[in-house]
Amino acid sequence: MDPVVALERLGGHASARQLLRLTTRRRLRKAVERGRLLQPARGRYMVPTAAEARIAGARLTAVVCLRSAAALHGWELKVQPTSPELMVRRGRKLTAEQRDGVVVRWANLAADQVRDGVTTPLRTVLDCARALPFDEALAIADSALRSGLVTREDLDGIDVRGAGAAAVRRVLVHADARAANPFESVLRALCIEAGLAVEPQAHRRDCARYNLLVVRGWRVLRFTWEQVMHDQAYVRWVLAEVVRPVGRPEAGHALAQSA
Template sequence: MAEVVEFLQRRDGAASYGQLRSVVSARSIRGALADGRIRRIAKGVYALPPLPDPLAAARAQGGVVSHLSAALLHGFAILDRPDRPHITIPRIRHRHLSPIPCELHWADDVPSDGWCTTKLRTVLDCARTLPFDAGLTVADSALRLGAVDRSQLLVAAAGLSGPGCRAARRVAAAADGRAESPLESVLRAILIEAGIDGFEPQVVVRDESFSGRIDLGHPGLRIALEADGFEFHGTRSALTRDCRRHVALTIRGWRLLRFSWEDVMFDRGWVVSAVRSASAAHLADNAPTAANRLAG
């Protein structure tokens, strides 16, 4: 049932029965319907239930919308939709009884834009409290949108203290606005956590007869990593175009590894193993060349 919810989250909250069945079982769909995690909004169309209004929750608690809820309001990409609004209130204030269930946070000083934490504070809050890949997804998105300046983020993270400050500094150091999707951010986070260096977002491969971009590329090893979503090809012409791109990269010496959403989200050990194997294969293939250069 978790896969049903995650699929809908990746499709902005709604999908047809056929789209759901392409990745999950009918039993999972029935189970998610039965426990209220999804709902039928039209014949053959399913969606996530509406979230409680975070602004109403903030007003009821006398606080501001924060963390993932604020990220959504600011238009940042996120990995998982929060089940309830995240609200930050002053430490001196007690929880109010409210008909809106919410996740409360307390803080002494909360910079805000009206009823929502500022864009910078939102990124830092997410970086402090979320797993590395989820925090990096928010930070990458904020940089990509131009909502936060990277130098500003680094300075602000360096000045933090208390719980989560190291996590926030780690996210700030790794954040890169070139990442074009949450799946790319998660794939990069996997490599960083595995200690695999040298991969950059959106590497351009270009010569007189070809130009293309790679989701994550290692120019030194000529290894290209692609993070493919649910509907990567879409049409026959898109599939043909992608096959030719794959061939073009291969004849130019690039190893192309393509990972599905399921690979990245559910089999990270295999992803790491595949990248390490490709790196070892490149070094083995080029060892004679390097030895010849040394001999010469």
């Protein structure tokens, strides 16, 4: 697999060990040499979109925000932003030339909500929860918790108000560090939207877990990465059929599982 595609599948940040399950060492080295991937530390790789956002932010004296900020914090994303996402103070005017090639949002940030030209981790989670679709925002919040830059106590202590508050609260309530990657986070978001009560999967051997669940009356659903990320209509249809009670006998619980 192309190493850039492999890294994007892993959320934009990954270790060499993770990447070498999907690509070769030679391809990985060539991608770094050609600037298609960045190596911020030994054994760690990232897509260049985060670095591009920092350059664009410095050029416009703007703050890097949303998905671009999440990438700079080292978090895994469902999708990388196609253009740098920046924030400027309300009332500031930018020319069409300045706005070319970037996505700009207007907001007034407190001094403690910005660090080195990037929204702080907690502010980044809140902005993403307010502005992005639920599955993207949940993947970012899960990754923020996994990183340790945001804690469960941080999220529980937020008093959310204003436009989009309900969307933010939903992300904060469901954010869970146990999700291993954006794939699991996005699938969990789809399950939540379908009305299923779910939690990140426990770490067990797949065959043993599958057999145990079947013995205990669970219905096990398996979805591929391509289906969850690019064919959500199909995933939603399957989940809707699971929760639809009309004419269906009692069949125990259901588990959505990555394949």
